Amino acid sequence: MRVKQLAxxxxxxxxxxxxxxxxxxxxxxxxxxxxxxxxxxxxxELAYDFLLFAQRNPKPCPILxxxxxxxxxxxxxxxxxxxxxxxxKYRVYKNGALADEVTDIASxxxxxxxAFLLGCSFTFETALLSAGLPIRHIEQNCNVPMYITxxxxxxxxxxxxxxxxxxxxxxxxxxxxxxxxxSRFPAVHGAPIHIGDPAAIGIKDITKPDFGDPxxxxxxxxxxxxxCGVTPQAVAMTVKPELMITHAPGHMFICDIRDEELAxx
Amino acid sequence: MRVKQLAxxxxxxxxxxxxxxxxxxxxxxxxxxxxxxxxxxxxxELAYDFLLFAQRNPKPCPILxxxxxxxxxxxxxxxxxxxxxxxxKYRVYKNGALADEVTDIASxxxxxxxAFLLGCSFTFETALLSAGLPIRHIEQNCNVPMYITxxxxxxxxxxxxxxxxxxxxxxxxxxxxxxxxxSRFPAVHGAPIHIGDPAAIGIKDITKPDFGDPxxxxxxxxxxxxxCGVTPQAVAMTVKPELMITHAPGHMFICDIRDEELAxx
Numbered sequence: 001m002r003v004k005q006l007a008x009x010x011x012x013x014x015x016x017x018x019x020x021x022x023x024x025x026x027x028x029x030x031x032x033x034x035x036x037x038x039x040x041x042x043x044x045e046l047a048y049d050f051l052l053f054a055q056r057n058p059k060p061c062p063i064l065x066x067x068x069x070x071x072x073x074x075x076x077x078x079x080x081x082x083x084x085x086x087x088x089k090y091r092v093y094k095n096g097a098l099a100d101e102v103t104d105i106a107s108x109x110x111x112x113x114x115a116f117l118l119g120c121s122f123t124f125e126t127a128l129l130s131a132g133l134p135i136r137h138i139e140q141n142c143n144v145p146m147y148i149t150x151x152x153x154x155x156x157x158x159x160x161x162x163x164x165x166x167x168x169x170x171x172x173x174x175x176x177x178x179x180x181x182x183s184r185f186p187a188v189h190g191a192p193i194h195i196g197d198p199a200a201i202g203i204k205d206i207t208k209p210d211f212g213d214p215x216x217x218x219x220x221x222x223x224x225x226x227x228c229g230v231t232p233q234a235v236a237m238t239v240k241p242e243l244m245i246t247h248a249p250g251h252m253f254i255c256d257i258r259d260e261e262l263a264x265x
Numbered sequence: 266m267r268v269k270q271l272a273x274x275x276x277x278x279x280x281x282x283x284x285x286x287x288x289x290x291x292x293x294x295x296x297x298x299x300x301x302x303x304x305x306x307x308x309x310e311l312a313y314d315f316l317l318f319a320q321r322n323p324k325p326c327p328i329l330x331x332x333x334x335x336x337x338x339x340x341x342x343x344x345x346x347x348x349x350x351x352x353x354k355y356r357v358y359k360n361g362a363l364a365d366e367v368t369d370i371a372s373x374x375x376x377x378x379x380a381f382l383l384g385c386s387f388t389f390e391t392a393l394l395s396a397g398l399p400i401r402h403i404e405q406n407c408n409v410p411m412y413i414t415x416x417x418x419x420x421x422x423x424x425x426x427x428x429x430x431x432x433x434x435x436x437x438x439x440x441x442x443x444x445x446x447x448s449r450f451p452a453v454h455g456a457p458i459h460i461g462d463p464a465a466i467g468i469k470d471i472t473k474p475d476f477g478d479p480x481x482x483x484x485x486x487x488x489x490x491x492x493c494g495v496t497p498q499a500v501a502m503t504v505k506p507e508l509m510i511t512h513a514p515g516h517m518f519i520c521d522i523r524d525e526e527l528a529x530x
Contacts, residue, residue, distance in 0.1 A: 047313065048312065048313040048316065051313065051316055051317060051320065052316060052331055055316065055320065055328055055331060056331070056341065063320055066317055066320060066321070068421075068422070075419075076321065076419065154340075154341060156333075157333070157334075183529065183530050186451065186529055190529075264448065264451055264455075264529050264530075265448050265529075265530065
């Protein structure tokens with residue numbers, strides 16, 4: 001099925017196809033207008049510290065839903081869905097190292113696991129595009145550039161680390177509008193955390209992102225930096241949890257809630 | 266010292282007076298422009314469920330800070346402060362029953378306690394007043410009327426219960442403005458959860474609040490309902506925790522952050 005058709009399907013229709021193994025590909029553009037979420041699954045033992053870390057760092061770690069211990073159902077954002085099957089591709093980490101990449105996690109599921117769904121920038125990018133602002137990595141058909149900054153997250157228990165940001169260049173006369181638009185969506189990273197000089201937040205070379213792909217910054221454009229959902233995964237990994245499961249990059253969970261439902265205003 | 270003088274002092278000056286026992290009284294009006302918070306202390310054993318409950322119910326339970334286990338320092342909102350001493354009056358509950366009312370909790374403190382500071386409506390009331398909107402219970406010099414609604418909170422672990430709301434009557438032509446102003450403050454209950462007919466949210470008699478005092482609703486005024494910070498305390502109490510410590514009503518913790526720092530926009 002083409003992406004254009006997938007854009008018009010309902011989230012539960014997409015998830016049903018994913019569950020049947022018919023749709024093993026990145027979810028960008030599917031079920032247009034609906035929220036997509038990052039997945040992070042950790043044992044209950046680590047869940048309190050992880051939840052507290054997210055609470056203390058809401059910009060990089062905006063929580064959409066947390067399952068009950070041992071349950072794979074995200075009751076708030078997609079009742080009836082099953083996080084063991086409804087994501088196209090997963091990554092399984094053991095003691096901080098990638099151990100497996102799979103299309104379902106039934107064999108890894110345990111009664112002590114807690115699944116976190118975290119907001120993703122797709123939501124605010126939709127809002128930026130609707131307002132006519134450019135998203136360079138979409139224009140260039142590549143991944144968004146991401147950078148490790150020198151901005152320390154507020155630590156919580158075992159978890160600590162630097163904030164990772166994503167960058168989108170904006171024409172100078174659109175920067176204020178970009179701030180306004182993304183401020184409406186605190187549940188998905190919200191307003192930028194930095195505008196302008198990359199060095200001010202510890203980025204040495206803007207042409208060399210730590211993750212994703214470099215994008216063109218045209219003359220007259222200002223780099224604008226948003227807190228990035230890679231942060232919680234990167235931070236969780238530093239404590240080398242015995243088991244941690246995430247979505248594979250770009251292969252997100254599609255929720256039943258609409259982007260606009262997350263707007264604060 | 267008069268309230269007018271106390272309004273001009275810095276939070277740390279007020280807290281120092283409280284710590285010395287010089288200021289055992291409600292904190293309304295003190296350190297004007299600074300955030301005041303509700304306190305709820307529970308054993309670590311319950312902290313995860315309580316944190317998750319707050320995460321799932323951000324309107325009644327907006328979290329300002331959570332201390333590390335065994336620490337009484339709210340590092341995010343008042344570094345250096347001590348929650349064992351810096352609130353004028355505390356209530357100690359054992360197995361869900363009020364056991365003591367004290368001016369410090371040093372003798373009750375334990376290494377397994379976690380302190381939660383939750384947003385309070387003082388912040389958005391300041392914003393409403395600044396915009397010229399009336400706050401009836403301040404005009405009548407009484408406590409805000411609070412009601413138990415039929416709106417179920419999203420449960421988390423052992424915690425479940427109905428949402429408690431506070432009510433402020435607004436002139437019909439100011440209701441929209443009241444929504445706009447309080448929408449800016451999601452960290453302190455945010456926008457109203459109901460406007461108009463009390464029966465629609467299960468309130469039988471608007472003249473008989475479940476907590477606080479009744480206030481006058483003038484002809485042409487609409488009751489406007491906000492989620493209330495009494496909710497988490499009421500909910501926590503239903504599970505009868507072996508130990509729970511809260512502030513005494515009206516005797517809040519004064520933070521170092523300003524009301525305007527909590528504005529989303």
